[in-house]
Amino acid sequence: MNHLLSPILFLLLMLSSGPNMYECARVFTIVNYCKETIWPGITPGDNFNGGGLELKPGQSIVFQAPVGWSGRIWGRTGCKFDKNGSGSCQTADCGNTLKCKASGKTPASLAEFTLSTVDYYDVSLVDGFNLPISIKPINGQGNCSTCGCDSDLRESCPNELAVKGGNGKAVGCRSACDVFNTDQYCCRGTYGNPVTCQPTFYSKKFKEACPTAYSYAYDDPTSIFTCSGTDYVVSFCSARNQTVCSYHDRKLICSNKGNGLNPFMGSWWPALLFIANLWIFF
Template sequence: MDNSLWSGTLILLFLSFGTLVYGNHPFTVINRCSQTIWVGTFGDDDIPAGGSFKLDPNQRQSFTAIRGWTSGRVWGKTGCDSNGRNCKTGEAPRGGRTTLQAVTLAEFGLDKWQGMDFYDISLVDGFNLPISIKPTGTKGDSNCRVQACNFNFGVCPNNFKEYGPNGQIVACKSACTATREDQYCCPSSRVPESQCRPSQYSEIFKRQCPDAYTWAYDYKDSDRNCRGNPVSGYEITFCG
């Protein structure tokens, strides 16, 4: 066989094998809430499922995220119109990340340091829906496990509460979202980690959800990591 033809065959076999073994990461999102939610997605290099999709109570939907997904985010939006817009919580520019809103975030960085996936639940912006993240098809140590967060709106400071049209509390802002002050936001470009500490307000969230990110440098208690076996996936459940 011609050497160039043989080399081409090997490349095709390698690519085919890589596609089978190292395919995209499967995600499943489940809505256990009593209300319809719209799920937002975002990533610096991939926006899965078109950036948003609707889930009625007890519905689920699956999508895939690319290998090496960076700054991956999944969150729930509530009180939206029939097109998934004008939401009471979790609204974002079409195809964009949430910004300065009280919303519970599931965050992912896939296939990063030594091929590990990193994931966390973030309350740095606030809380709007209970959430859990369950790794699937993974292997790793005790740090590769289910992460979950629920929150009692009764402990939310009154000036941090967000209300729906019927007067019910729909979200609790973080101190950063509510005030935009550096002492609570700790922007990394201006405030080094040594000068950024948790606040009395972030501690409210920490007591409710000990495993969650509650301030800018809360990674020591909050990061989880897994390795695919052979390809990792994640199940995200709202209100479950």
């Protein structure tokens, strides 16, 4: 059963634990830099609070996922849930429940992972866009590039793809496949291979805004990344060089640019600032 640790107790536990505390597991830090509350959804969610939670602006949460986990993380917006976790969301709903057992309804920006000896990860806009999202590996080996979409496509979404809220503003941007449902836009039928399925006007718009995210099904060369033995920070609405932190090998390690690392060794004040705003589930 999961239980919530106080920030100070968690920090003391970390500092007293051996270096193998996270051996054979990946540490995921999910951070909400948005100005609004979001409700991350995760499938499969057994290691992630059952698949769903609420994050207010500025809040973070940390989980562990075992090697072998393959899944996706996304953000939901405009949600209302009762005390039993029943309710609905304006975007990326997963079946009227806080804890997702199924993928989010399109449009949804997705962070996707397959954890193995070499991890594969990407951010996909193939199912459309509802929130800026990025993946930053920390302390891994290999290419380990940051990827994702820190642009807000809701502001530049073509009108024919836009999902409007009650105030007339776009709350999401659908994919051309979702809207027009043709073989060409959906990469199926005679377009079901990387030779015939080429970028379209709409996928190019997505790619221009988010060059390291999947813009259509066969957008592999610039959109899928690998890393080994890494922690991951999944950020919503972060700036391109946003400083992000993860706890690794008894040190709080922060990165704000590329793969550069800045371990706060013996620096209690920055560590406490980070931990004080962190929810930890085990």
